[in-house]
Amino acid sequence: xxxxxxxxxxxxxxxxxxxxxxxxxxxxxxxxxxxxxxxxxxxxxxxxxxxxxxxxxxxxxxxxxxxxxxxxxxxxxxxxxxxxxxxxxxxxxxxxxxxxxxxxxxxxxxxxxxxxxxxxxxxxxxxxxxxxxxxxxxxxxxxxxxxxxxxxxxxxxxxxxxxxxxxxxxxxxxxxxxxxxxxxxxxxxxxxxxxxxxxxxxxxxxxxxxxxxxxxxxxxxxxxxxxxxxxxxxxxxxxxxxxxxxxxxxxxxxxxxxxxxxxxxxxxxxxxxxxxxxxxxxxxxxxxxxxxxxxxxxxxxxxxxxxxxxxxxxxxx
Amino acid sequence: xxxxxxxxxxxxxxxxxxxxxxxxxxxxxxxxxxxxxxxxxxxxxxxxxxxxxxxxxxxxxxxxxxxxxxxxxxxxxxxxxxxxxxxxxxxxxxxxxxxxxxxxxxxxxxxxxxxxxxxxxxxxxxxxxxxxxxxxxxxxxxxxxxxxxxxxxxxxxxxxxxxxxxxxxxxxxxxxxxxxxxxxxxxxxxxxxxxxxxxxxxxxxxxxxxxxxxxxxxxxxxxxxxxxxxxxxxxxxxxxxxxxxxxxxxxxxxxxxxxxxxxxxxxxxxxxxxxxxxxxxxxxxxxxxxxxxxxxxxxxxxxxxxxxxxxxxxxxxxxxxxxxxxxxxxxxxxxxxxxxxxxxxxxxxxxxxxxxxxxxxxxxxxxxxxxxxxxxxxxxxxxxxxxxxxxxxxxxxxxxxxxxxxxxxxxxxxxxxxxxxxxxxxxxxxxxxxxxxxxxxxxxxxxxxxxxxxxxxxxxxxxxxxxxxxxxxxxxxxxxxxxxxxxxxxxxxxxxxxxxxxxxxxxxxxxxxxxxxxxxxxxxxxxxxxxxxxxxxxxxxxxxxxxxxxxxxxxxxxxxxxxxxxxxxxxxxxxxxxxxxxxxxxxxxxxxxxxxxxxxxxx
Numbered sequence: 001x002x003x004x005x006x007x008x009x010x011x012x013x014x015x016x017x018x019x020x021x022x023x024x025x026x027x028x029x030x031x032x033x034x035x036x037x038x039x040x041x042x043x044x045x046x047x048x049x050x051x052x053x054x055x056x057x058x059x060x061x062x063x064x065x066x067x068x069x070x071x072x073x074x075x076x077x078x079x080x081x082x083x084x085x086x087x088x089x090x091x092x093x094x095x096x097x098x099x100x101x102x103x104x105x106x107x108x109x110x111x112x113x114x115x116x117x118x119x120x121x122x123x124x125x126x127x128x129x130x131x132x133x134x135x136x137x138x139x140x141x142x143x144x145x146x147x148x149x150x151x152x153x154x155x156x157x158x159x160x161x162x163x164x165x166x167x168x169x170x171x172x173x174x175x176x177x178x179x180x181x182x183x184x185x186x187x188x189x190x191x192x193x194x195x196x197x198x199x200x201x202x203x204x205x206x207x208x209x210x211x212x213x214x215x216x217x218x219x220x221x222x223x224x225x226x227x228x229x230x231x232x233x234x235x236x237x238x239x240x241x242x243x244x245x246x247x248x249x250x251x252x253x254x255x256x257x258x259x260x261x262x263x264x265x266x267x268x269x270x271x272x273x274x275x276x277x278x279x280x281x282x283x284x285x286x287x288x289x290x291x292x293x294x295x296x297x298x299x300x301x302x303x304x305x306x307x308x309x310x311x312x313x314x315x316x317x
Numbered sequence: 318x319x320x321x322x323x324x325x326x327x328x329x330x331x332x333x334x335x336x337x338x339x340x341x342x343x344x345x346x347x348x349x350x351x352x353x354x355x356x357x358x359x360x361x362x363x364x365x366x367x368x369x370x371x372x373x374x375x376x377x378x379x380x381x382x383x384x385x386x387x388x389x390x391x392x393x394x395x396x397x398x399x400x401x402x403x404x405x406x407x408x409x410x411x412x413x414x415x416x417x418x419x420x421x422x423x424x425x426x427x428x429x430x431x432x433x434x435x436x437x438x439x440x441x442x443x444x445x446x447x448x449x450x451x452x453x454x455x456x457x458x459x460x461x462x463x464x465x466x467x468x469x470x471x472x473x474x475x476x477x478x479x480x481x482x483x484x485x486x487x488x489x490x491x492x493x494x495x496x497x498x499x500x501x502x503x504x505x506x507x508x509x510x511x512x513x514x515x516x517x518x519x520x521x522x523x524x525x526x527x528x529x530x531x532x533x534x535x536x537x538x539x540x541x542x543x544x545x546x547x548x549x550x551x552x553x554x555x556x557x558x559x560x561x562x563x564x565x566x567x568x569x570x571x572x573x574x575x576x577x578x579x580x581x582x583x584x585x586x587x588x589x590x591x592x593x594x595x596x597x598x599x600x601x602x603x604x605x606x607x608x609x610x611x612x613x614x615x616x617x618x619x620x621x622x623x624x625x626x627x628x629x630x631x632x633x634x635x636x637x638x639x640x641x642x643x644x645x646x647x648x649x650x651x652x653x654x655x656x657x658x659x660x661x662x663x664x665x666x667x668x669x670x671x672x673x674x675x676x677x678x679x680x681x682x683x684x685x686x687x688x689x690x691x692x693x694x695x696x697x698x699x700x701x702x703x704x705x706x707x708x709x710x711x712x713x714x715x716x717x718x719x720x721x722x723x724x725x726x727x728x729x730x731x732x733x734x735x736x737x738x739x740x741x742x743x744x745x746x747x748x749x750x751x752x753x754x755x756x757x758x759x760x761x762x763x764x765x766x767x768x769x770x771x772x773x774x775x776x777x778x779x780x781x782x783x784x785x786x787x788x789x790x791x792x793x794x795x796x797x798x799x800x801x802x803x804x805x806x807x808x809x810x811x812x813x814x815x816x817x818x819x820x821x822x823x824x825x826x827x828x829x830x831x832x833x834x835x836x837x838x839x840x841x842x843x844x845x846x847x848x849x850x851x852x853x854x855x856x857x858x859x860x861x862x863x864x865x866x867x868x869x870x871x872x873x874x875x876x877x878x879x880x881x882x883x884x885x886x887x888x889x890x891x892x893x894x895x896x897x898x899x900x901x902x903x904x905x906x907x908x909x910x911x912x913x914x915x916x917x918x919x920x
Contacts, residue, residue, distance in 0.1 A: 032787035035474060038813055042834050044477040047494045051472050077557055079474065082382035083389070084557045090382070093580065149612070157616045164616055165606060168579040257609045262380070262581030266609075270380075275787070 005300060012296045016288060023284040024065055027277050028058055034079045034275040052079070065281075075285070076278025081271055087282035091264060097168075098263030101179060102252065105186035106244055112187070113194025120195065121202030122225060132195065139192025145254040148185035152258065156181060165260040182259045186252055190244055197240055201233035242298050369920040371601045373897070373912060375625040376608035376617055380581040384561035386540035387466045387473040396586055396603070396913055397561075397569040398540035399423050399593060401440060401459075402531040404907040406900060415901040416706035417908055419531045422593060423454070423541075423570070428519070428530040435524040440534070442515045447591040448543060449569040456511040462541045463509050467493040470556050476538045482817055483533035487520040497556065524855050528704055532820055535907075543568030572598050572913040582607055599916040624897050625912075628890040633688065636892050645904030646699055647887035648819055650692045651757065653748070654793060654811040654881055657839040658802030664741045665807060669733045671879035677730035677771050680723040683763060683885055687756040690886040693724030695872050697886050699906050700822045702865050709822055709869065718873045727771060734772050744777045746807035749792070752783040757810050760884060779808075790837065797839035811837045811881070819906060823852035823868040829880055844874045896920075 035048045049055045053064050068074035075088045082090045120132040156164045163170075167178040205211065206229050214224040256265035264283075271279040379391055386394045395403075403422040408415045421427065425441040446454035466476040467489055480489030487508030495501050508520030519530065533539070542560055546568055550560040561567035564578040572594070573586035587602040589595065608614045611629035618626040628636055636642045653674075657666045664670040680691035690698065698710045709715050720726065737744065748765065750757040758781075765779040784792075789809055796803045813835070818825035826849050827833050831841045848871050851857055857864045875881065891910070893899065898916040905911075 030787070031785075031791040036790075037474070038828070038835050039478060039817065040474070041477070041481070043494065044490075048472060048474055051497070082562070083474075084383065084385070084559055085562060086557075152613065152616065157620055160620075164613065164620060164622065165608065166582065168582045169577050169585065258613055260582055260606060260608050260610075260613065262579060262607070 008296055008299050012292045015292050016285075019288040019292075020069075020281075020285055021062070023281050023288070024062055025058060027272075027280045027284070028061060030272075030275070030277070032275050034277065036275070075282045078271075078276055078279045080274040080276040081267075081279055087279045088286070090279060091267065091282060091286050094262060094264045094267065097261060098256070098265065101182055101256075101261060101263065102186060104179070105183045106190060106241075108183065109187045109190035109194060109244075110241060113191045114198055116191065116195040117198025117202060118225065118230070120199040121206060122221065124203055124206075129199075132199070136192045136196045136199075139188050140196070142188070143254075144185050144189055144252065145258065147188055148182065148255055148258050151181045151185055168262070178259075182255050182261060185255055193240065193244075194237065197237055198233060201236055202229055205229040205233045238301060239298050242294055242301065371599060371917045372604050373600050373602075373625075373915050373917060374604045374606070374623045375912070376606045376614040376623050377584075378607070378609050378627075380607045380609070382562060382580050384567055384575070385558070386537050386542065386561075387476045389561075390475060390537055392909060393584070394537045394540060395571065396573045397567065397571045397575065398537070399571045400536070400540055401442075401534040403535050404905075406905040406908045406911050408901045413902070415903050415905055417701075417905045418706060419528070419535060421531075424534075425515075427527050428534075429527070436521050438519045438521065438525075438527075438530050439512065440517045440519065440530075442517070443593060444515055446570070446593065449574040449589045449591055451591065452543075454541065454570060455514045456517050457514070458541050458544070459517055460509065460511050461544050463539070464504055464507075465542060465547065465558075466538055467507070469493055469495045469499065470497040471558060472497075473538075478536060479538045482536060483529050483821070484519070484525045485522045487522055524859060526859060529858070541570060573603060576602070597914055600913070603912065618892070618894075621894065624894040624917075625910075626892050628892060633890050636890075639892060641895075642890055642892050643903070645889050645891060646690055646697065647889060648697050648699055648906075649812045649887045650695055650697050650883050651689075651760075651810060651812050651885050651887065652695070652881040652883040654809050654838045656793075656796050656802070656807050656809075657841065658796050659807060660802050660804055662741075662746070662804075662807060664737055664744060665746075667737060667741075668878055670737045670744070671882065673730050673733035673737060673772075674768070674882055675724055675730075675876075675879045676720075676726040676733065677768055678764065678882065678884060679725045679767060680884060681725065682767075683760050686763060687759055687885065688890070689756060689888045691723040692883050692886040693719055693876070695875050695881070695883055696822055696825065696868075700819060700825075701906070702820070702822050702868065703861060709865070712865070712869070714866070715869050715872070718869075718876065720876075730771060734777070738772075738776050743775070744772075745780075746778075747780045747782050749782045749784050749789050749806050749809040751786040751789060751810060753786060756885075756887075758783065761810070793837045797836070802839075808882075809837075813837070823849065823857075823864060823871070826852075826868070826871045826875070829871075829875060840880050842874060842878055842880050845871055845880070848874070 033045075033049070033054065034052075035045050035054075037045075040048070046055070053061050056064070065076065068076065075086065078085050078087050078090050116132050116135070120129045120136075123129045152164060156162045162181050163174065163178040165178065166182065167174050170178065202225070206225065211224055211229055214228050215221070219227065252263075253265040253269070255261070256263045264286075268280065268283045268287075271277075271283060379393070381389055381391055381393055383389050384393055384397060386398050399422045401422065401424040402419050404417050405420050406415060406417050421443075423442060423446055425443045428438045428440045430436075430438055442454075442456060442459075448454060463479060465471070466473065466479050469492065472493070477490060477493050480486055480493050488502055488506045489508060492502040492504065492507050508518075508522075510518040510520070512518050546566055547558065547560045550558050550562075550566055552558070559566065563580070564575040567575060569575065569589050570592070572589060572592050574589045575584060576587045577583075577585045584605040584607075585602065586605070588598055588600060592598065606617070606623065608617065611632055614623070614626055614629075615632040615635065617623045618632075626632060626636075628642065633642075655665045655671060656662075659665050675693075680693060683689070684691040694710070694715075696709050696715070698708060700709045701707060702709060734744075748761050750761045752758070761781045765781050768779055769777055789806075790811070790813075792803075792805055793809050793811065796806070813828065826845055828836055829840045829842060829845050830836070830849050831839070831846055833840075848867050852864060852867045852871070857867055876883075889904075891904065896918045898918060900911050900914040
């Protein structure tokens with residue numbers, strides 16, 4: 001098991017290094033310069049570019065960047081969006097609100113998705129199943145921003161039940177109520193996704209032989225479903241839910257923009273548009289770290305759950 | 318399976334703790350944020366309690382993360398930092414006209430010279446100046462701030478303008494540009510000195526007018542920073558500074574102070590009773606929400622949650638007929654560049670072809686279509702060079718050389734095009750526009766159809782191409798940077814001006830010289846080359862009439878040669894709630910609507 005974990009971690013580090021290299025080169029090769037300002041004279045521009053090593057070949061710039069990362073944990077400094085601030089600090093500042101919002105929406109999505117999935121599977125081919133399936137299709141096909149617009153227009157603007165925008169400095173009650181709509185908008189798609197997967201898996205499991213056996217042993221439908229069917233059907237869900245965690249810190253560009261939430265969503269686009277290259281690279285690496293870490297956790301979880309995965313078919317380990 | 322579930326639960330717990338302790342990270346309200354500090358309260362003059370708290374609320378698209386005056390060039394800095402001199406919008410009640418004038422703010426009076434030394438200016442400070450916390454402001458604060466603005470180890474990208482902009486200060490640029498750690502140019506050699514606690518001296522490299530000096534020291538980069546906080550915000554090797562990145566790392570001396578600031582979400586300002594013109598500030602505070610989404614801002618305005626709305630494309634449709642909607646001309650004239658160095662299409666360098674397009678452009682229709690202003694000119698309507706505030710476009714001479722009908726003359730255009738067609742045959746061009754600006758897409762498509770219709774599709778064809786702006790600019794510049802030119806473009810939209818051109822309109826024409834390193838295309842107008850050089854000499858700079866004349870002559874030459882094809886001047890639309898009382902009816906140069914001087918009639 002230790003060897004398996006070591007191999008996975010090593011692969012993750014190598015993957016990150018490759019992403020970091022590609023990200024740095026792609027971003028630095030983009031047209032335009034952050035100092036491309038008509039108010040700056042040529043001599044000043046030259047001095048500023050020298051200070052940021054932009055006058056050097058890209059390989060040398062990359063070495064400076066790597067040296068900073070390895071020796072000082074310096075991922076560069078934002079030049080345009082948050083001038084003077086370390087790039088990673090800009091991201092870290094924005095993570096808490098994004099995580100709170102997305103994590104809560106996921107926390108709501110899991111039980112509701114499971115509930116609707118179980119209900120649809122147990123009531124397979126009934127009106128309840130049809131109604132839930134229609135809801136699932138709508139939930140998956142309607143983009144979150146359309147749903148968010150409707151929520152904002154009707155519940156916030158028309159009825160005035162919730163604030164239109166996120167209220168960061170209001171009283172706790174107002175602050176919580178201002179988070180309801182974005183959380184709801186963000187939860188819709190995950191609820192539909194979980195419901196769809198669980199329904200499909202459960203329907204298959206409910207018709208298997210061991211379920212018949214469980215019922216003949218005297219368990220009722222509910223007991224057999226929860227104790228046996230759900231356990232087996234939940235396996236594929238583990239990877240789905242874990243991958244949803246990647247989105248948790250990734251943020252939601254549109255929802256954050258609509259509700260004026262100061263999260264990480266949109267930071268990438270803003271930094272690219274502002275030619276704030278250090279920040280763009282830091283954001284890219286941040287997202288890459290989240291994705292690689294999630295994949296690593298999924299791998300390790302499978303390894304723990306299913307010994308065949310970590311043993312790779314070898315009997316002597 | 319149990320292990321897997323345990324692992325997931327552990328992760329959920331860990332993330333939950335993270336989420337729980339978060340949400341405060343970006344919010345850094347100062348202590349007692351909604352109450353004035355004790356020091357401030359003590360000095361607040363007695364006044365009648367308003368019946369309600371006058372808080373002006375608006376939505377802003379700018380999610381600025383830094384209010385350091387050396388790093389931020391937005392109006393947010395103006396709310397927080399007073400300057401030596403500042404612009405001020407005034408309205409003539411009798412005529413209903415408005416203009417922007419400059420007046421002393423932290424300075425006691427206009428700058429002056431003495432003993433016949435026209436290179437050295439003296440600026441006297443008011444003696445009762447205070448920071449928002451009550452600490453006194455004197456000449457030491459200015460010298461410290463300016464030294465830090467030009468600090469060669471930090472090298473703020475914008476502060477080189479403190480060294481050279483409206484005036485050039487002795488040794489200041491060399492001090493800023495020198496290698497970090499170098500002592501080749503000492504601070505003592507820079508022409509910014511303290512004479513006494515309330516007098517500053519500025520030594521320039523050339524002769525200037527008092528107006529020049531005042532315009533220089535109204536720039537944001539010349540603002541003050543509060544030393545005790547600024548020093549704490551340096552990194553270990555003193556090469557970066559995080560001053561004014563949160564409400565508790567900034568000190569105000571302007572009309573307002575920040576009582577709380579959630580970066581990217583909201584800024585809450587409260588009145589600074591120690592501001593030098595505090596008696597002119599009728600608001601108790603301002604609440605600014607950062608809203609990037611047009612539709613959300615519109616809903617906020619409709620719901621009465623904000624008092625001001627800058628109308629975007631969608632919201633303009635809603636309020637186009639509303640009598641409260643007002644327009645404000647921008648400083649940008651959008652025009653089309655020509656690839657003069659195209660290796661095969663030599664007609665691009667033929668003035669007859671460019672004039673044909675100039676006269677074939679129906680600017681009135683375009684202006685109506687895009688809600689902008691028809692512009693057969695280069696100098697926008699908001700440019701002024703006169704000490705009395707007269708706009709250049711209002712001058713008789715500026716009107717005299719503009720063609721009738723905003724330059725749209727079908728017959729003239731056809732006649733010129735016929736000559737070109739006879740010489741070069743069928744004309745095929747690509748017109749590149751910035752994909753992010755919808756008005757450019759609309760205009761490009763309109764020009765494509767109207768030009769093809771006027772000249773005949775069999776004789777003239779236009780292909781419209783959308784492109785990222787950075788890529789388009791890079792492509793344009795490549796044409797003159799690359800020997801032999803490039804055939805990758807023929808026509809391309811371009812708009813890029815020096816900010817200093819708003820008060821020194823002659824500087825706009827620097828970009829049209831054949832020697833400007835930032836030029837978009839290979840301009841080669843000999844008159845512009847020579848006239849621009851003349852316009853920045855003392856002879857012209859110190860003589861307002863001469864400077865205005867040569868500036869307008871440069872515009873006239875550009876129009877005659879169509880070195881660029883001017884099409885429209887950008888315009889924006891705004892709406893205010895009924896409770897707002899504005900100091901001026903219109904939006905003014907430099908000061909905008911002057912939100913800080915608003916009054917509110919009711920809650």
